Amino acid sequence: MNKKRLSITLLSLVLLVSMLLAAATDAVVATPNCGTDPVVLNAYFETGFDLPFKLAEEFTKQYPNVTWDIKQDQFSNLINETPRLLDGDNPPDLIRLPTMVSFAKQGLLMNLDEYAKAFGWDKWSMAQINQNRVSADGIRGYGSLYAWGLNYSLTGVFYNKEEAAKIGMTEAPKTLAEFDDLLAKAKAAGLTPIMQWGSAKSGMGLAFPLQQLMASVGETTPINDWIYNKPGATIDTPSNLIAAQHLEKWIQAGYFPTDINAIEYTDAIARFEKGEGVFLFNGDWQNADLDKNMAGNIGFFLMPPATAGKNPAAMSSPLTYGIASKAKHADCAAFFLNWVATNDKARQINVTVGGSNPGGPDDAIMPEVAAGSITNETLAAGLVINKAGTAMDFIANATSAIFAQGWTPELQKMVGGKQDAAGLLKAVQAEYESELAQ
């Protein structure tokens, strides 16, 4: 009797242990998901960009138990609101992140390392993913993953084909000198060589050509180190000085509109689409709009290097979204981020609406793009940059206020003849150091 009881007890113990083990194995194997119970994802998106809204709509179609509570705001307002939103009583499950280092350091963002492991993101090779890493001592580009990109933008030079034909441009310039020639020809022909925005409200658009020039004459690594706040990094380097002096020459030669300091982003795009300006430094997020308003008349090339044969470089960064460390539905939000990169329909929406590379696993198939769309050119250019490993984040993203307090006022002063190339780099470096010293 006793033996029987013992064997029953042993058997039940074995059963219990094996059940527990099975459950534990299940927990490891099952990737985070949205489950089957109703979930309302609390999200903050950026006003003016359709992509996240369209993706959310499609996601609900595929996972009807997930609905959305979407709040939206301008990017500049998001910069100011994000810390309080993340720290508030109703922390967002998903939020468009303007910057991330300080939020990661302040413990406001969820560490996504576990999700990366679960979904296999750590095996994807796109270098731009590293832009979402923050190390324990607050250096970007290294350490744990704190955000994820909905897609990966690419920046370069757009051109108006009709205007370009007027100056005899038959193919994209291969070197900076060739590009300089084209600009000089455009000026001589009475055209506006480059359309760019520059008002403090939009943020100074000359930061784009400046950074492109920096990477054209120099290397991308020191620029990224500076953006990532690597100790000892400086923007005031000899090669950056050459780039800033080159930009200064462009300004003095009258290659930009005279009222650039008052031009807002949307006005610059509208004026370019109406035919003012041969070239425009911008990113592929503008593709859908340019395709619509300049159908067949818009071209794109990567900023040419200063010396022939050197790899071209470009600003290319993730459209960064994060999960609040206190988010209620973090698993579901992470599942959504993975779905965006891996689901065929989502990738198609990403390319059609967003105009950028959707990232994803290395063997993922690139969605079809309508023939004649500028997106074909930007996607192809993106492959060149990825292969060369010359992607950079934006110098405007180095600290939360470097754009508003450093680049924008100092570049505006340069336009107004109140700042020179050396002074520009020194002033921005001083602002950078003062912000990091906080």
Next chain:
Amino acid sequence: MPVSKKSIMKSKLKSDNSPVASSLSRRNSSNGIRRETIIGWLFVLPALAFYLFFVIFPLIMSVRYSFFNWNGINEMTFVGLKNYITVFKVPNLFGTIINAFQLVIYFSVFPVGIGLLIASIIHRVASGKFGEIARTILFLPQIIPLVAAGIIWGWLLSSSGLVNEILRGLGLDAITRAWLGDFTWALPAVGFIGVWVLLGFCTLLLVTGINKIDPSLYESARIDGATWWNEFTSITIPLLKNEIGVCLTVTVTNALAAFDIVYVTTAGGPGNATSVPGVQIYILAFTQQRIGLASALAVLLMIMVLIVVIPIQLLSKESA
């Protein structure tokens, strides 16, 4: 008319000069005053509670934050007067205070000066229907939200805006420019928007003040052969000191604490040409998460406003 027992008693007490009666009367009246005081306070209490909670409490908190290094999220660190020293040491921050004083010229001197002239003209030559229409037109900008006014003027002052179109139409192509993007002209352009907004308020207040002046003063002055200018300097201005005081107080405060017009039209640019303390406080607190430094600048701004406004108040009261 029925006479109540109470009033008889009261009148009796009044006529009675005995010490008991006078002490009773004193107690009664002091009771009345106390009751009135309590009722008065009860009426004031709700507004006072709101004022304490939404004005005084944040003010005290700002003063407190100004002595700390704080990002708005994590622990605060006491830094003493460091934030105040930073405001004076960083040229961009101190420069905003200089810009704010320049704005006083546009936001205060012009609206009050032009407002006085217009008010006196309306009073002298156009007090009828025309005066009413003029007042209404001048007051209109006051009811338009400043943000909307900023956006509209942003368009009007752009390189292809109406202002430049008019100048081109007049053959003045040489002086056309993107007014809000020009280092020399951006601050005056922002100031001009301030004049446009505040002129109506000042004019209306001053017209009301002029109408309260005894017309016989003007009549006798005219009989004595006074010109419009004599009337203006000898009667209108001296007797409008109170109203001028109010106008200056409101407009100077608007200039020194300006935020909306500047933020919407130029966001402080080009360079830092139009940067004012209000915009810097916003950027420091919300973009840079430097709550302590932002609070220090805010406290200094408040002190600056008080230093300028209190003498104006004292002067206008003294002469009234």
